[in-house]
Amino acid sequence: MSDSTIQHHEESRDVTFRVHRFNPQVDSKPYFDDYTIKLEKGITVLRALGYIKEHVDSTLTFRAFCQAGICGSCAMRINNMSKLACTTQVWDELDKAREPGVIKIEPLRNLPHIKDLVVEMDPVVGKMKKYSNWVDSRMPEEEWGKKEFLVSEEEFQAYDKATDCILCASCVSECTILRAHKEYVSPVVLLRSFRMNADSRDGIHDQRLAGLVQDHGVWDCTHCYRCQETCVKNIPIMDAIHGIREDAIERRGTKDTSGARHAEAFMDDIEKKGRLVEATLPIRTNGIGWTLKNLLPMAFKMILKRRTPPPPPLVKASKGIQSLRKELKEMASHVAKDHEKKSGE
Amino acid sequence: MKPFDIVIVGGGGSGLYAAMEAMKTNPNLNIAVLSKVYPNRSHTSAAQGGANAALANKAKDDTVEMHIFDTIKGSDYLADQDAVEVLCSEAPKIIRELDNMGTPWSRMDDKTIAQRPFGGAGRPRCCYCADKTGHTILQTLYEQCLRKGVFFFNEYFALDLSLDGSRSRGLIAMNMKTGKVEAFPAKTVIFATGGYAKMYWNRSSNAAGNTGDGQAIAYRAGIPLKDMEFVQFHPTGLRKSGLLVTEGARGEGGYLVNAEGERFMKRYAPEKMELGPRDLVSRSLETEILEGRGFDSPAGKYLHLDLRHLGADIIKSRLPQIREMCMYFEGVDPIEEPVPVRPTAHYSMGGIDTDNFGRTIMEGVYAAGECGCVSVHGANRLGGNSLLDILVFGRITGRAAAEEAGKFNPSAIPASEVTDKEQELRSFMQPRGHYERYGTLREDLGHTLGANVGIFREASKIKQGIADIESLQDRFQHVRVFDTGDIYNTNLLQVLELKNMLDLSETVAEGALSREESRGSHTRTDFPTRDDEKWHKHTIYTYEGGRPKLAYKPVTMGRYELQERTY
Numbered sequence: 045m046s047d048s049t050i051q052h053h054e055e056s057r058d059v060t061f062r063v064h065r066f067n068p069q070v071d072s073k074p075y076f077d078d079y080t081i082k083l084e085k086g087i088t089v090l091r092a093l094g095y096i097k098e099h100v101d102s103t104l105t106f107r108a109f110c111q112a113g114i115c116g117s118c119a120m121r122i123n124n125m126s127k128l129a130c131t132t133q134v135w136d137e138l139d140k141a142r143e144p145g146v147i148k149i150e151p152l153r154n155l156p157h158i159k160d161l162v163v164e165m166d167p168v169v170g171k172m173k174k175y176s177n178w179v180d181s182r183m184p185e186e187e188w189g190k191k192e193f194l195v196s197e198e199e200f201q202a203y204d205k206a207t208d209c210i211l212c213a214s215c216v217s218e219c220t221i222l223r224a225h226k227e228y229v230s231p232v233v234l235l236r237s238f239r240m241n242a243d244s245r246d247g248i249h250d251q252r253l254a255g256l257v258q259d260h261g262v263w264d265c266t267h268c269y270r271c272q273e274t275c276v277k278n279i280p281i282m283d284a285i286h287g288i289r290e291d292a293i294e295r296r297g298t299k300d301t302s303g304a305r306h307a308e309a310f311m312d313d314i315e316k317k318g319r320l321v322e323a324t325l326p327i328r329t330n331g332i333g334w335t336l337k338n339l340l341p342m343a344f345k346m347i348l349k350r351r352t353p354p355p356p357p358l359v360k361a362s363k364g365i366q367s368l369r370k371e372l373k374e375m376a377s378h379v380a381k382d383h384e385k386k387s388g389e
Numbered sequence: 390m391k392p393f394d395i396v397i398v399g400g401g402g403s404g405l406y407a408a409m410e411a412m413k414t415n416p417n418l419n420i421a422v423l424s425k426v427y428p429n430r431s432h433t434s435a436a437q438g439g440a441n442a443a444l445a446n447k448a449k450d451d452t453v454e455m456h457i458f459d460t461i462k463g464s465d466y467l468a469d470q471d472a473v474e475v476l477c478s479e480a481p482k483i484i485r486e487l488d489n490m491g492t493p494w495s496r497m498d499d500k501t502i503a504q505r506p507f508g509g510a511g512r513p514r515c516c517y518c519a520d521k522t523g524h525t526i527l528q529t530l531y532e533q534c535l536r537k538g539v540f541f542f543n544e545y546f547a548l549d550l551s552l553d554g555s556r557s558r559g560l561i562a563m564n565m566k567t568g569k570v571e572a573f574p575a576k577t578v579i580f581a582t583g584g585y586a587k588m589y590w591n592r593s594s595n596a597a598g599n600t601g602d603g604q605a606i607a608y609r610a611g612i613p614l615k616d617m618e619f620v621q622f623h624p625t626g627l628r629k630s631g632l633l634v635t636e637g638a639r640g641e642g643g644y645l646v647n648a649e650g651e652r653f654m655k656r657y658a659p660e661k662m663e664l665g666p667r668d669l670v671s672r673s674l675e676t677e678i679l680e681g682r683g684f685d686s687p688a689g690k691y692l693h694l695d696l697r698h699l700g701a702d703i704i705k706s707r708l709p710q711i712r713e714m715c716m717y718f719e720g721v722d723p724i725e726e727p728v729p730v731r732p733t734a735h736y737s738m739g740g741i742d743t744d745n746f747g748r749t750i751m752e753g754v755y756a757a758g759e760c761g762c763v764s765v766h767g768a769n770r771l772g773g774n775s776l777l778d779i780l781v782f783g784r785i786t787g788r789a790a791a792e793e794a795g796k797f798n799p800s801a802i803p804a805s806e807v808t809d810k811e812q813e814l815r816s817f818m819q820p821r822g823h824y825e826r827y828g829t830l831r832e833d834l835g836h837t838l839g840a841n842v843g844i845f846r847e848a849s850k851i852k853q854g855i856a857d858i859e860s861l862q863d864r865f866q867h868v869r870v871f872d873t874g875d876i877y878n879t880n881l882l883q884v885l886e887l888k889n890m891l892d893l894s895e896t897v898a899e900g901a902l903s904r905e906e907s908r909g910s911h912t913r914t915d916f917p918t919r920d921d922e923k924w925h926k927h928t929i930y931t932y933e934g935g936r937p938k939l940a941y942k943p944v945t946m947g948r949y950e951l952q953e954r955t956y
Contacts, residue, residue, distance in 0.1 A: 098828025102871040102880045110596040112632045115430040131717045159877045178532035179491025189486035194500035207493045
């Protein structure tokens with residue numbers, strides 16, 4: 045039954061793991077090592093890596109702990125997607141491999157690299173601190189332990205799914221905004237902020253929200269949905285991000301920050317014309333002063349290159365606006381159904 | 390360098406609770422938490438079922454006294470009754486405190502904390518958050534420690550206590566990210582490194598790192614261990630991986646069924662059936678397998694845990710993680726098929742010998758949680774009492790260390806201790822003619838422990854186990870670390886963990902051989918009954934000449950007299 049004698053071949057084959065290697069002490073740049081081992085069906089990527097470390101190359105470095113999908117240590121990029129090695133079946137990955145029989149293994153992206161498949165997690169912890177990702181109890185500490193809060197099933201449901209998060213940082217690794225701006229709050233911290241803000245026991249909702257609407261905060265997300273597609277616990281992270289935005293608009297109004305104003309301008313345009321009135325979008329988002337100061341040189345360049353958006357009066361309502369709205373409605377219901385399906389799986 | 394007031398080794402439930410409580414007790418203290426993994430990765434996260442407390446939310450007639458009695462009876466009367474009283478009477482307070490700081494407990498219709506039945510308990514008193522209770526508790530404690538500004542040294546591996554004669558002056562640890570050995574001068578040290586059941590390797594539900602580091606360090610520094618022979622096997626490990634299916638699955642009404650389609654627990658615990666205490670249920674499964682009523686497969690013999698009658702709704706809402714695990718690791722959806730299970734090493738009742746405040750015999754050194762042994766679990770722990778133990782005693786120990794730190798004035802740790810240790814670690818990397826791989830040794834250790842010091846034990850087998858461990862210790866001398874780098878050297882880390890497991894396995898096996906009776910998790914087929922006259926006492930192990938020396942200590946009794954233990 046030991047790893048070294050993987051036998052009882054129900055189905056077995058040679059599999060190559062093409063692993064990203066880098067030890068800053070000796071390597072000037074990263075490279076890939078190929079390890080080809082014979083494996084039987086039903087084995088996870090983590091167990092395969094463990095076999096390589098124990099029997100082929102003990103210098104191969106990766107994190108692993110619980111081996112059961114709950115501690116979040118072994119997140120890595122497997123065939124270009126961030127996921128947990130311990131819950132990923134080798135055979136499933138073989139189906140997705142670009143080169144037959146070869147599984148590519150890389151470290152998570154968007155976090156500083158330490159060695160081989162190990163990345164620095166401190167930036168995630170730093171952002172959890174920055175955005176107060178904890179319940180700051182309404183009850184003074186001296187009173188703790190005396191009586192329980194009453195919490196309704198409805199409230200519990202609001203954050204139940206979010207508390208599944210194991211901080212594996214797969215969503216961080218796939219986030220397209222973080223690739224451009226490492227200061228960006230990150231999907232995981234937005235998710236956890238949402239969870240704290242939905243908790244009636246917490247007493248700093250407004251303060252946390254005020255932090256979230258600042259630069260590099262909740263309005264920087266471009267809704268690419270990569271985080272949600274990636275999440276190893278199937279948490280609807282985008283619902284949390286939308287939840288924070290709705291909450292921000294509800295409590296702080298649409299004039300609060302450029303993010304809120306931008307969202308309002310978008311909404312306005314879609315409702316009225318079914319398309320964006322781009323010429324005035326910067327003004328409506330950031331005001332006339334900011335626009336003149338920051339965008340005027342670019343506007344001249346655009347005029348020279350004849351790339352200016354049409355002036356507002358020339359933006360007519362789209363012909364198919366009725367059917368567009370219908371389609372939007374259908375799309376929304378599809379998304380809702382997907383969520384339902386995903387959470388039911 | 391000014392000494393830390395408290396250095397806590399381990400960032401799981403008890404380490405984090407200790408840190409938080411110490412800061413609450415005295416905010417001016419200089420406290421450090423060292424953990425070989427990021428604290429939120431700790432094995433507390435894997436506890437699924439819940440934590441017991443006589444809140445009486447579900448069963449209005451539940452009382453602390455009943456919880457005390459169930460725990461003492463469950464321990465097969467080896468628990469110290471004064472310690473159990475502390476555990477159970479603090480329980481409701483600690484559950485409410487966790488609620489007050491944000492733990493997302495599952496709720497009942499009246500909005501109070503939900504409770505469910507658990508093995509060996511007379512009333513439904515296990516508080517839970519679906520089947521992710523440990524995970525959510527750990528997250529809450531980590532969040533609160535961040536809120537309070539606890540200072541973390543993440544990914545530091547503890548190596549040794551630094552001793553001034555027989556007194557501790559702090560800790561020596563390796564920074565994984567740099568490979569540097571560093572000194573942590575400290576007035577007090579709290580070991581909270583979790584259990585040692587991973588020594589059973591492939592027949593263990595534990596995380597790869599549950600290698601008893603704190604126990605091994607303390608033991609080698611001359612601090613006694615207690616009751617190490619008591620290792621709990623959880624009845625329902627998944628057949629292939631040993632990973633755990635929570636007792637909550639049976640608490641929700643799951644059946645255990647043999648190959649003849651029989652709910653066999655009716656022959657072993659007619660009243661409690663599947664919800665008998667863990668030692669009894671594990672023995673029942675093992676007996677069914679040994680007597681040929683198990684299912685056969687290439688991955689070993691097994692039995693069925695049948696949840697299908699619970700229906701898709703209950704399984705999805707109350708056991709979602711379990712369903713996921715069954716699908717990932719066994720390819721079985723419990724809504725449609727029974728789950729293949731067999732007993733797996735799961736919990737270590739033994740640990741560092743402490744008093745009711747977590748103090749060891751060495752002044753300024755404490756232990757809490759699974760790492761320590763107060764003892765509240767005696768010969769067998771009840772489900773739902775381990776999360777409770779780490780919380781209650783993590784808190785008590787944190788407060789004790791905070792109050793007592795001022796008493797100690799440790800001498801400085803000499804620089805030579807650090808350089809000597811660095812040399813010692815380097816020596817593993819020297820090329821050697823004949824070498825051993827740690828991976829093979831680790832598997833062999835698990836194999837011999839599972840076969841010879843497992844659920845059913847007898848003298849001849851245990852002696853074989855001891856001989857095997859001795860030869861593994863010899864082979865360990867030839868283990869070579871191939872990774873010669875400093876940065877994040879997991880090759881070196883795993884070799885050091887293996888040494889900890891090897892040293893502790895000697896105490897488990899020697900204790901099992903000497904205890905000529907059957908009690909709780911310790912079952913001797915050659916001594917099948919409990920022998921209170923000779924063995925109603927704790928085993929104490931001291932490290933002498935590289936071997937465990939055994940002694941004994943009386944059990945603290947109280948209100949409850951010795952009784953036969955039936956369910």
